[in-house]
Amino acid sequence: MKVNEIFLSIQGEGISTGYPTVFLRLAGCNLRCRYCDTSYSYAEGEEMTVEEVFKKVTSYGYKRVCLTGGEPLLQQEIKILLAALKEYEINIETNGSVDICLFPLGENHRFTMDIKTPSSGEADSNCLSNFKYLREKDEIKIVLGDYQDYLWARDLLKQHYKKGIITFSPIYNRIDPKKIVQWMLEDRIDARFQLQLHKILWHPEARGV
Numbered sequence: 001m002k003v004n005e006i007f008l009s010i011q012g013e014g015i016s017t018g019y020p021t022v023f024l025r026l027a028g029c030n031l032r033c034r035y036c037d038t039s040y041s042y043a044e045g046e047e048m049t050v051e052e053v054f055k056k057v058t059s060y061g062y063k064r065v066c067l068t069g070g071e072p073l074l075q076q077e078i079k080i081l082l083a084a085l086k087e088y089e090i091n092i093e094t095n096g097s098v099d100i101c102l103f104p105l106g107e108n109h110r111f112t113m114d115i116k117t118p119s120s121g122e123a124d125s126n127c128l129s130n131f132k133y134l135r136e137k138d139e140i141k142i143v144l145g146d147y148q149d150y151l152w153a154r155d156l157l158k159q160h161y162k163k164g165i166i167t168f169s170p171i172y173n174r175i176d177p178k179k180i181v182q183w184m185l186e187d188r189i190d191a192r193f194q195l196q197l198h199k200i201l202w203h204p205e206a207r208g209v
């Protein structure tokens with residue numbers, strides 16, 4: 001597997017925010033979002049065997065693992081890794097362009113699936129059939145850059161949403177986050193709002209945190 005970084009931090013996003021989590025960032029991404037904060041993961045990485053990755057991930061002594069990227073679902077070896085990590089609580093951060101029905105939806109797996117908005121430049125890459133497979137505990141993360149993105153996302157959810165925890169989040173430094181809260185409350189939207197905790201605690205461009 002091509003691994004960009006493995007590190008221990010606290011989860012900065014989603015419903016496990018604040019919990020100690022081992023991050024496994026795989027290299028490579030099929031998208032090129034305009035606001036990407038991990039472009040260093042596109043090409044930089046070390047080839048490691050599944051066994052080496054397993055050893056490193058399990059060496060920290062925590063049971064929560066966040067599999068991220070890049071786009072982690074592009075590397076087929078993750079199926080073997082996920083099977084080996086069956087005792088672990090695994091959160092898979094996917095960019096929403098990959099068909100998730102090709103991957104196991106075990107009880108110990110939780111997807112956080114992005115919906116790419118127009119500001120990302122990748123709105124045509126969303127694999128909308130994924131909405132069919134998401135469960136109550138999976139998360140749908142929508143990163144907003146402006147009001148057009150918000151309206152676009154609101155309409156898309158009206159058409160496609162079935163199950164899962166919806167989270168709205170601002171593009172870092174692009175929009176006043178309070179505006180998103182205001183729009184959500186005005187429309188009586190019952191979803192989560194979040195800021196990326198790791199970007200508040202550490203430098204927004206820091207790696208390995």
Ligand SMILES: Nc1nc2[nH]cc(C(=O)O)c2c(=O)[nH]1
Nearest residue numbers: 009010011012013068198209
């Ligand atoms: N602390 C921390 N939490 C995160 N949650 C998702 C991350 C990601 O880069 O996908 C991330 C990250 O890079 N750091």
Ligand code: SF4
Nearest residue numbers: 029031033036070095
């Ligand atoms: S999907 Fe994620 S890693 Fe890939 S370009 Fe978009 S923000 Fe960057």
Ligand SMILES: [Mg+2]
Nearest residue numbers: 038068069093
């Ligand atoms: Mg990410």
